[in-house]
Amino acid sequence: MNSVSADQLVLFTATLAVAILSPGPGVIAVSQSAFALGRGRAMPYGWGLAFGASLWCLFSLLGLTMLFGLMPWTYTALKIAGGAYLIWIAWRMWRHAADPLPGPAGGRRGTGFAAGIALNLSNPKPALFYSAVILSIFPPPLSALDKGAVYLTAVSVELGFYSALASMMALPWLRRRYYAAKFWIDRGAGLAIGLLGLSLILRH
Template sequence: MIQVTTEQMAVFVATLSVAILSPGPGVIAVSQGAFALGRRRALTYGWGLAIGASVWCLFALLGLTALFRVAPWTLTALKLMGGAYLLWIGVKMWRHAADPLPDPAQGRARGLWAGMALNLSNPKPALFYSAVLLSIFPGALGLADKGAIYAVALSVELLFYTALASLMALPVLRQRYFASKFWIDRGAGFAIAALGLSLILRP
């Protein structure tokens, strides 16, 4: 039986929504993908990003941050590996900025798994979810409660990335991207690489 209240869920959704709106590697990547590849291909990538982000919620519900407290080196290792992956993605975007636009039907693979990998490369959401869960749901959570919270988190993430991919694929925005592809791709690559570097260097 689910014990969490509607009010708690509403606060959780509001808090998560505000956090998702802050620019991160997923937002940058799905926006650039929608510009370059169109809505259909960007949606698959965006859903991968949503699932990847929601997995951190699941890990937090299962007590991953307890592991971080007991063995801090595990968080350090995750941050180093995740930061290196984001750096690699950013450098690739920078280097390919001058490439011609890919064929939307045969564009560079940005599928479900690629989206999941990008959002799983950053362990910060695990800490965010843990802090939010502890503050909003202070009591002991049963299996049904955890399932309901995860389902809500996944739904919010999917809704956000679906809306973002659809918005950024609008013809007027894509036309502006086509006119400035080199600089937009360079900017996106720099931003993702900078986020990766900050993940590695920040204590």
């Protein structure tokens, strides 16, 4: 049985870091949350997004893509359900773009830890990405300890990225710019997430 090396984990980290920089619904959503609500409220949302994304790595390690291969309809069903969820989130962003910002004691529904998990679980494509990367970098079979090391690496990269993004987008000067253009930023974020959801449903 092969043992995961430090070089393999470094390569996995670098590959994941490059891929995660590609703007997706999670990046858009946590940025908009940090702009509107600040670091304190955006951070749990970012952690949920990170954990949700890392679960696709875990599912891949446990053989989820094998299930997709045996029963392709499960992947299609997940894509349709996930796309519909993204469109629903986009509709809420679009609808509430003109709403005033919540007060210090207020909050925005759908931007907590659980909502972050749900958002990144709405798109099954990362399962295919993780499976391809894992198979190319870590030749099977992998022991339970090796799988744990791979998963912990994925969690660390995802948490680091979303935490940094939430902190950066909550900087006061960026938030001031958001306040000045809240309506258009929220509408733009809603449109982008809606298009991603529609693409998820329509693309094969």
